[in-house]
Amino acid sequence: MYQETDLKEMDKKIKTIKFAADELKEMSCKFPAVYRNTARILASVKMLEINISDIMDV
Amino acid sequence: MNQDQRYWNPVLETLPQEKLKKLQLKKFKRIFKWAYDNSKFHRGIYEKAGIKPDDIQSFEDISHVPKVEKSMMRDIQRKDPFPYGDALCVSLEDVTEFRQTSGTTGQPVYQADTWQDWEWWAESWSYVLWSQGYRPTDRVFIPFGYNIFVAFWAGHYGSEKIGCEVVPGGVLDTKARILKIQELKATAMMATPTYILGMAETAKKKMGIDPASLSINKITCAGEPGASIPSTKKRIEEAWGAKVYDHVGATEIGAWSYECEEQPGGLHVNEGLFLVEIEDVETGEIVNEPGRRGKMIITALDRQAQPCIRFDSKDIIEWAPEQCSCGRTYRLIKGGVIGRADDITKVKGVLLAPSAIEEVVREIDGLGEEFEVVVDKVGDIDQITLNVELMPGMEKQRESTEGRLKDQLRLKTNLGYNIIFHEYGILPRYEVKARRFKDLRKKH
Numbered sequence: 001m002y003q004e005t006d007l008k009e010m011d012k013k014i015k016t017i018k019f020a021a022d023e024l025k026e027m028s029c030k031f032p033a034v035y036r037n038t039a040r041i042l043a044s045v046k047m048l049e050i051n052i053s054d055i056m057d058v
Numbered sequence: 059m060n061q062d063q064r065y066w067n068p069v070l071e072t073l074p075q076e077k078l079k080k081l082q083l084k085k086f087k088r089i090f091k092w093a094y095d096n097s098k099f100h101r102g103i104y105e106k107a108g109i110k111p112d113d114i115q116s117f118e119d120i121s122h123v124p125k126v127e128k129s130m131m132r133d134i135q136r137k138d139p140f141p142y143g144d145a146l147c148v149s150l151e152d153v154t155e156f157r158q159t160s161g162t163t164g165q166p167v168y169q170a171d172t173w174q175d176w177e178w179w180a181e182s183w184s185y186v187l188w189s190q191g192y193r194p195t196d197r198v199f200i201p202f203g204y205n206i207f208v209a210f211w212a213g214h215y216g217s218e219k220i221g222c223e224v225v226p227g228g229v230l231d232t233k234a235r236i237l238k239i240q241e242l243k244a245t246a247m248m249a250t251p252t253y254i255l256g257m258a259e260t261a262k263k264k265m266g267i268d269p270a271s272l273s274i275n276k277i278t279c280a281g282e283p284g285a286s287i288p289s290t291k292k293r294i295e296e297a298w299g300a301k302v303y304d305h306v307g308a309t310e311i312g313a314w315s316y317e318c319e320e321q322p323g324g325l326h327v328n329e330g331l332f333l334v335e336i337e338d339v340e341t342g343e344i345v346n347e348p349g350r351r352g353k354m355i356i357t358a359l360d361r362q363a364q365p366c367i368r369f370d371s372k373d374i375i376e377w378a379p380e381q382c383s384c385g386r387t388y389r390l391i392k393g394g395v396i397g398r399a400d401d402i403t404k405v406k407g408v409l410l411a412p413s414a415i416e417e418v419v420r421e422i423d424g425l426g427e428e429f430e431v432v433v434d435k436v437g438d439i440d441q442i443t444l445n446v447e448l449m450p451g452m453e454k455q456r457e458s459t460e461g462r463l464k465d466q467l468r469l470k471t472n473l474g475y476n477i478i479f480h481e482y483g484i485l486p487r488y489e490v491k492a493r494r495f496k497d498l499r500k501k502h
Contacts, residue, residue: 002069043174047181050331050360051067058073058080 011056014048021045059221061195064385066188066220070330071386078387079117082333085359087114090123093365096147099134100365121335121344125355125370128159131167131310142170148363157208159309160491169208169309170363176215178331178360179208182313183216185328189318189384190303191276192246194221199244199274201227201235201257203489208309209281213248216313222246232260236267243273251284251294251302252492255427258297270299280305281491283413285317286325286394289421304394306373311366312358315391324378324390333357334391335368336375339399348379348392353399372399374411403497405433405440408472412495415444418466424452424459428485434498443476450482 021041028034065071073081091111093100103124104110113119134143139150146153148170155171171179192198198217202210204226217224225242227235236257239247249257254277261267277300279285285294285304294302304325307313314332315325327334336345336352345352354373358366374397378390397411404410412431419429426447433442446463448456460477467475 007069040173043172043177046174046360047177050178050181051070054085055069055073055077055081058077058084 007052007056011053014045014053017048018042018045059194061193066185067330071185071388073330073387075387075389078329082329082359083117083120086120086333086357087111089357089359089361089365089367090114092362093147093367097365098144100145100147100367117344120333120368123368125368126366127370128167128310128372132165135168141168142364145364146170147365148172153363156206157211157309158206160207160209167310171361172363175362178362179212179312180215180219182307182328182331183212184219185331186305186313186316187213187216187220187222187278189316189326189386190278191301191319192217192220192222196222196245197225197242198222199225199227199235199239199242199247201230201232201239201247201249201253204228208307210248212307212313213278213280232257233265236261236265236269236272239272239274240267245273246276246278247274248278248280250281250489250491251279251290252282252427252487253489254279254294254302255290255297256487256489258294259427262297269297272298274298274300276300277302278305279303280307283395283397284416287413287417287420289417289419293420293427306395308371310364311356311369311371312361314356314358315394317394318382318384318386320382320384322378322380322382322384322390324382324392325394326382326386326388326390329388331359333359334375336377339374346377348377351376351396354395373397374399374402401495403433405442405473410442410471410473414471415467416494418463418470419444419446422459422462422466424449424455425463426482426485428487428494430485430494430496432496432498440499441476442473443478445478445480445485447482447485448479 021038025035025038028038094104094111107124109123134145135141137143139146152172153170154173155176157169158166200210200214204211214224225244258269261269277298279302284290285302291302304317306315306325315327317325335355337355338345338352351374354371354375355368356371357368373395375391375395378392382390397413402409402411415431419425426449428447430445433440456479463477
């Protein structure tokens with residue numbers, strides 16, 4: 001089973017991905033191909049948060 | 059990836075109940091605030107009840123949050139923004155999916171989803187399918203007419219997310235679907251129990267193919283309670299030589315429950331993604347102890363565009379007393395969804411659930427898969443007519459079959475029935491939700 005340290009590490013990487021995707025989305029509002037694909041990445045990141053990040057503080 | 063892994067999410071699905079409760083409370087507060095801040099409809103009903111986001115600190119506080127009924131959603135949809143109304147929490151440009159309810163209980167309700175919601179739909183179906191043994195090695199055939207309803211679209215995307223190969227059986231007719239399953243050696247499929255039984259019948263009687271000889275080893279049923287009714291499950295499993303699992307979800311809620319590989323006689327509530335409360339129909343009290351039936355009030359804890367917060371689903375359920383041997387800590391509801399509050403009706407003063415009739419019909423040999431129940435009044439007295447089909451070659455057993463049927467119905471439902479036998483193939487066949495129960499008393 002997963003240790004708390006593994007989960008913390010996963011959560012850290014999810015935050016990193018989210019930060020990068022948010023930045024990419026912000027800089028691409030005049031670039032539909034990047035903007036829409038980043039929006040989809042962020043939707044997937046949300047699923048990672050539901051599966052890992054949300055559990056971290058309970 | 060290790061395909062032997064038993065759980066889709068080994069942490070969340072085995073989280074101790076006290077931690078699950080903390081998670082649900084945290085997520086309820088979050089979705090409540092989201093709806094309060096972004097939907098005129100939600101803010102309106104909460105302000106009227108005098109509840110603000112910071113007021114929610116416990117499950118007791120949650121129980122005071124106003125419920126939302128389907129009829130309210132229908133009214134909302136006459137307002138802007140078209141066509142969803144003011145329950146919408148995002149701008150129309152963020153909506154990527156339109157679906158509507160099947161309209162079984164009245165005017166269909168329109169449902170908006172963002173792409174994030176759609177990912178969430180696929181995610182919640184991934185929990186369902188993984189628990190039922192779907193793995194990337196599976197070839198999943200979906201014998202369903204994909205259309206405006208959410209049914210099986212999300213199952214399709216959930217299968218893809220897991221890594222299965224998906225074969226969309228869309229507009230093919232039943233024979234073509236059976237041939238495609240045979241040709242491609244599909245290993246799994248999902249559809250309504252009625253249709254799955256109808257497919258088996260077509261394969262056997264019209265094509266000379268024994269469905270059990272095909273390669274299907276698991277079937278997920280949804281849309282009707284059949285796969286949680288033991289006699290119906292048994293018929294499907296025997297016909298296809300496959301394990302049959304139930305799943306219950308709804309357009310306006312999401313994929314909230316699943317039967318796992320252990321087939322524990324009930325469904326797990328996905329308590330990481332949903333909060334299920336059971337409300338006593340008479341007193342309105344929240345029921346936490348097993349064995350007491352009530353109405354399901356459900357919250358989808360992560361749904362964004364059109365939130366589902368304390369939705370009065372009208373589904374009748376009860377908590378199971380035991381934990382599942384699969385190791386999941388998610389609680390079980392015993393026997394799946396037992397019925398709907400608006401389907402369970404009083405006949406001659408006795409509460410009648412249509413699923414109880416199905417259970418009897420499906421366990422009697424010599425009867426076809428289809429049946430129809432009509433409740434009417436003769437003078438001032440309620441009368442129930444049960445239309446059934448006799449299988450070919452069973453004519454000589456008609457009298458004994460009728461006797462068994464009446465005895466079992468009396469035993470299981472405490473009511474008497476007028477039985478009408480029909481020739482095999484006469485009663486309507488359904489692909490989507492079967493409508494086998496007709497109450498004509500209101501028409502008088």
